[in-house]
Amino acid sequence: MLYDPMAVGIYFATTTGKTQDVAERLHALLGSANTPKDLADVADVSEFNEFDGLICGTPTWNTGADTERSGTAWDAVLEDIAELDLGGKPVAVFGLGDSGSYTDNFCDAMEELHNFFKQAGATMVGYVDKSDYTFEESKSVVGDQFCGLALDEDSESDMTDDRLARWAEQLKHEMPGL
Ligand SMILES: Cc1cc2nc3c(=O)[nH]c(=O)nc-3n(C[C@H](O)[C@H](O)[C@H](O)COP(=O)(O)O)c2cc1C
Numbered sequence: 001m002l003y004d005p006m007a008v009g010i011y012f013a014t015t016t017g018k019t020q021d022v023a024e025r026l027h028a029l030l031g032s033a034n035t036p037k038d039l040a041d042v043a044d045v046s047e048f049n050e051f052d053g054l055i056c057g058t059p060t061w062n063t064g065a066d067t068e069r070s071g072t073a074w075d076a077v078l079e080d081i082a083e084l085d086l087g088g089k090p091v092a093v094f095g096l097g098d099s100g101s102y103t104d105n106f107c108d109a110m111e112e113l114h115n116f117f118k119q120a121g122a123t124m125v126g127y128v129d130k131s132d133y134t135f136e137e138s139k140s141v142v143g144d145q146f147c148g149l150a151l152d153e154d155s156e157s158d159m160t161d162d163r164l165a166r167w168a169e170q171l172k173h174e175m176p177g178l
Pocket residue numbers: 013014015016017018019020059060061062063064096097098099102105106107108153154
């Protein structure tokens with residue numbers, strides 16, 4: 001498959017469909033990014049090289065785990081991602097979790113994905129202030145910020161539209177090609 005050379009790719013993995021739904025809502029806000037693609041349909045993550053920028057979404061299912069926190073197809077490709085050479089391309093991650101039921105591990109998988117893309121040489125963008133959220137702990141917090149967009153379709157779904165709209169505007173500044 002050939003992509004627009006200035007394209008931004010959106011990828012997601014999901015177990016119950018919420019991360020896909022959010023990826024599609026984000027795509028509608030961004031317009032110029034590629035149609036979101038399920039990581040389960042990706043044979044080789046080297047296709048990420050085709051893009052100028054990437055936006056990647058992951059839920060958290062493996063509560064409290066240090067590694068393979070997502071519990072989705074991302075877990076199996078993290079090492080492969082680290083071996084890519086993304087040469088400073090901008091990458092933003094978003095995570096879905098539940099700040100009510102999993103308040104000590106809110107969106108933990110987002111930071112794992114973030115770190116493997118960083119190892120691939122990506123320029124990580126899309127950091128978000130944590131003050132807008134109610135939770136106890138998250139591995140995805142660095143200082144006062146989440147290392148991407150944390151979303152909660154279980155306990156704070158009424159906030160998702162605003163969070164997505166703000167993040168879409170932020171990414172338009174931080175990610176050339178959008
Ligand atoms: C068994 C189970 C474990 C979960 N563990 C976490 C967790 O550790 N941290 C978190 O923030 N959310 C956790 N969640 C919430 C999911 O991440 C959340 O429902 C997410 O939206 C699911 O996304 P998906 O439909 O794309 O798979 C868990 C949910 C279940 C049912």
